[in-house]
Amino acid sequence: MEPILLKNVGRPDSHRLEHYVQSGGYRGIQNALKLKRDTIIQMMKDSGLRGRGGAGFSTGLKWSFIPKDPNLDKYLACNADESEPGTFKDRVIIEHDPHLLIEGIMIASYAIGAATAYIYIRGEYEFGARRLEQAIEEACANGYLGRRIFGSDHNLDVIVHRGAGAYICGEETALLESLEGLRAQPRFRPPFPALAGLYGKPTVINNVETLACVPSILDRGPEWFAAIGPQKSPGPKLFGVSGHVKKPGVYELSMDVTLRELIFDHCGGMRDHRAFKAVIPGGASAPMMPAADLDTPLDFESIAAKGSMLGSAGVIVMDESTCMVKTAFVINRFFSHESCGKCTPCRDGTPWISQILKRIENGQGREGDVELLESLCTGIFGRCFCALGDAAVMALRGALTHFGEEFAYHIAHKKCAVTN
Amino acid sequence: MLNEKTLKAIRNLEKDYPDKRSLVMGALWAAQRCGSGVLTKEDLESIAERLDISPVEVQAAATFYTMYNVLEPVGRYHIQVCHNIPCNLLDAEQIVAQVEKSLGIKNGETTADGKFSLTTVECLGSCGTAPMMQINDEYYENLTADKVDQILESLE
Numbered sequence: 001m002e003p004i005l006l007k008n009v010g011r012p013d014s015h016r017l018e019h020y021v022q023s024g025g026y027r028g029i030q031n032a033l034k035l036k037r038d039t040i041i042q043m044m045k046d047s048g049l050r051g052r053g054g055a056g057f058s059t060g061l062k063w064s065f066i067p068k069d070p071n072l073d074k075y076l077a078c079n080a081d082e083s084e085p086g087t088f089k090d091r092v093i094i095e096h097d098p099h100l101l102i103e104g105i106m107i108a109s110y111a112i113g114a115a116t117a118y119i120y121i122r123g124e125y126e127f128g129a130r131r132l133e134q135a136i137e138e139a140c141a142n143g144y145l146g147r148r149i150f151g152s153d154h155n156l157d158v159i160v161h162r163g164a165g166a167y168i169c170g171e172e173t174a175l176l177e178s179l180e181g182l183r184a185q186p187r188f189r190p191p192f193p194a195l196a197g198l199y200g201k202p203t204v205i206n207n208v209e210t211l212a213c214v215p216s217i218l219d220r221g222p223e224w225f226a227a228i229g230p231q232k233s234p235g236p237k238l239f240g241v242s243g244h245v246k247k248p249g250v251y252e253l254s255m256d257v258t259l260r261e262l263i264f265d266h267c268g269g270m271r272d273h274r275a276f277k278a279v280i281p282g283g284a285s286a287p288m289m290p291a292a293d294l295d296t297p298l299d300f301e302s303i304a305a306k307g308s309m310l311g312s313a314g315v316i317v318m319d320e321s322t323c324m325v326k327t328a329f330v331i332n333r334f335f336s337h338e339s340c341g342k343c344t345p346c347r348d349g350t351p352w353i354s355q356i357l358k359r360i361e362n363g364q365g366r367e368g369d370v371e372l373l374e375s376l377c378t379g380i381f382g383r384c385f386c387a388l389g390d391a392a393v394m395a396l397r398g399a400l401t402h403f404g405e406e407f408a409y410h411i412a413h414k415k416c417a418v419t420n
Numbered sequence: 421m422l423n424e425k426t427l428k429a430i431r432n433l434e435k436d437y438p439d440k441r442s443l444v445m446g447a448l449w450a451a452q453r454c455g456s457g458v459l460t461k462e463d464l465e466s467i468a469e470r471l472d473i474s475p476v477e478v479q480a481a482a483t484f485y486t487m488y489n490v491l492e493p494v495g496r497y498h499i500q501v502c503h504n505i506p507c508n509l510l511d512a513e514q515i516v517a518q519v520e521k522s523l524g525i526k527n528g529e530t531t532a533d534g535k536f537s538l539t540t541v542e543c544l545g546s547c548g549t550a551p552m553m554q555i556n557d558e559y560y561e562n563l564t565a566d567k568v569d570q571i572l573e574s575l576e
Contacts, residue, residue, distance in 0.1 A: 085542070086505065086506050124544050161436075161446070164485030180442055182480075183480055284505055334505075
């Protein structure tokens with residue numbers, strides 16, 4: 001398909017304003033400023049755009065929840081905290097086409113009536129943060145940001161806010177806490193951020209890729225966008241493919257692409273002539289899928305129907321040499337490390353799981369360990385404040401469901417069936 | 421004490437937020453980057469005073485986020501090797517072992533001359549170019565053991 005989100009990536013100086021404008025940039029915002037706010041929100045609904053951060057919620061619907069009272073301050077927060085293991089798509093937009101993101105932020109801010117937008121970017125993306133700051137400076141210097149944008153009565157300041165190493169900041173209410181200068185622990189909902197978000201004001205939180213889709217919808221129309229790919233999951237989608245494939249990287253495709261096509265056609269197949277074993281389709285939180293599921297299209301519903309989730313579309317591919325006990329351990333170690341400590345099942349449960357997985361991996365597993373893991377999963381799932389604990393459980397359950405025999409072998413034989 | 425450069429950076433942030441407390445993260449970054457690379461107790465107290473909040477509130481934020489070096493010094497070059505699943509699949513363990521061997525330190529340690537520290541970290545968002553590591557602000561990608569040695573030798 002025609003590249004939309006990555007069309008400028010790879011061009012010299014693609015991050016500069018003049019190049020963005022030359023390729024048709026900042027037309028969407030000029031169209032938007034001639035329209036009523038409700039019209040733009042309706043266009044977003046008609047486009048069918050669903051959030052690219054992981055949840056797949058309708059972007060137009062999210063924007064429509066913001067109160068219309070013009071006397072109320074509102075905020076837009078762009079979630080650029082990309083930290084889900086296996087996910088590296090937003091970084092491409094941030095580093096190579098920052099004006100695409102800024103234009104998306106401008107349109108979203110205008111549609112919801114926000115005069116301030118924050119880009120919450122993970123602290124490790126220092127290069128990307130500087131790129132964004134330079135792009136914002138360029139946009140301000142050319143009158144694209146600041147007072148009376150394009151001669152309208154709309155004002156907008158865009159501020160880059162650096163995180164400092166905490167996966168939980170990708171959770172939208174934890175992100176707001178962090179922006180307010182607190183420890184990033186998720187908030188109780190309701191109230192939802194659309195009514196009481198940043199500083200208690202109505203706030204929309206959108207992912208980088210979601211916002212990067214917005215300018216093209218305003219430029220080419222919602223019908224054009226809705227016609228790309230499957231009806232329920234329309235529009236261009238970035239897939240970040242990593243692991244044991246020949247050509248890892250970020251691919252822009254419509255969501256009717258199957259796992260098999262993505263891995264074997266686009267990514268050149270498996271490395272080192274090894275056979276495919278399993279794939280994690282949506283970042284480390286998503287349960288792994290076996291070879292039998294390779295013909296599943298990568299849209300929200302089809303992946304969910306197979307017991308996994310599209311999530312952030314960070315596609316992690318594993319070959320036959322991969323030990324699933326070790327994989328489960330490495331993934332759970334991450335969740336255990338990133339648990340924010342707010343609630344007990346996650347704070348105490350995830351390190352306990354890690355401890356058990358580590359001993360199984362090291363050949364010291366005990367009879368009953370798999371049952372213990374399963375009972376810990378039951379104790380955590382659905383009992384946590386946010387989705388982090390659930391994610392840890394989903395990832396582990398995926399490994400136990402599809403590769404339970406590897407865990408049993410490790411425990412019975414005190415060694416790995418795959419690597420020995 | 422916060423130096424003049426840090427204070428200026430903090431003042432520049434004031435216009436960006438309606439509530440001073442929101443400056444905490446930016447102020448901590450400024451103090452760490454413009455100072456010695458370590459956040460001292462005095463730094464935290466001084467930030468608290470500037471933002472009209474208590475030192476314990478600054479400390480609470482500072483110790484939550486892993487990238488702030490609170491009280492604990494790190495080497496001039498902070499080597500952070502990703503050991504999350506995409507890098508692990510492409511043998512990040514070998515990369516960690518190579519850094520350990522070349523520098524004669526273990527994960528979590530600093531060389532005696534204070535030049536290098538080594539830490540394994542979670543996903544840095546560079547999975548398509550795994551295995552990878554970050555040294556200070558720079559990403560080094562598609563690593564091999566040989567490449568690791570070349571990179572370490574190039575750092576003065």
